[in-house]
Structure formats: structure tokens, C-alpha cells
Amino acid sequence: MGLSVIDPIEPAVARMRRVLFEDFDFTKWLTLGFCAFLADLSSGGGGRAGYRTSIPGSGSDLAEAGRFLLRHLPIVILIGGSILTLVIAL
Numbered sequence: 001m002g003l004s005v006i007d008p009i010e011p012a013v014a015r016m017r018r019v020l021f022e023d024f025d026f027t028k029w030l031t032l033g034f035c036a037f038l039a040d041l042s043s044g045g046g047g048r049a050g051y052r053t054s055i056p057g058s059g060s061d062l063a064e065a066g067r068f069l070l071r072h073l074p075i076v077i078l079i080g081g082s083i084l085t086l087v088i089a090l
Contacts, residue, residue, distance in 0.1 A: 020028075069076055
């Protein structure tokens with residue numbers, strides 16, 4: 001018997017059905033939705049051609065992010081502390 005590209009798909013689909021639909025858990029779906037939301041944020045979509053003028057992750061982007069954080073430091077600390085408190089509480 002030779003190798004088949006399709007053979008691994010059946011167990012994968014069966015596992016997906018078992019994980020997602022058997023013993024339905026709404027919090028699992030919320031978690032998946034949130035992860036998809038975060039993944040979409042990192043994709044940089046929006047369809048605006050030519051929006052970026054520099055390479056992502058380049059020094060100018062990092063320098064601009066640092067300047068932004070320093071300009072808004074009290075707000076950043078407040079939001080970060082609130083998130084940390086919420087995570088600890090949960």
C-alpha cells in the first residue's frame with residue numbers, strides 16, 4: 001500500500017468534530033473566536049494599498065512605538081495594571 005495524502009484527513013476531521021461539537025462548551029468557542037480575532041489583528045489586513053512606508057519590525061517602527069509608550073506612560077501603566085489585576089483575579 002502506497003502513501004496517500006487523503007488518508008490522514010479522515011482521522012483529523014473526526015477529531016475536529018469530537019473536540020468542537022461533542023460535549024459542546026461555549027467557553028471553548030469564545031476562546032477560539034478570540035484567538036481568531038487576535039490572529040486577524042496580526043494579519044495587517046484592511047486593504048489599504050501602500051499604507052506601510054517601512055518594513056514591519058524595522059528600527060523606525062520600534063522607535064515610534066517607544067515614543068508612543070513614553071508619551072502615554074500613565075495610561076499604559078493604568079491599562080497594564082488593570083489587565084494584570086483582572087488576570088490575577090480570574
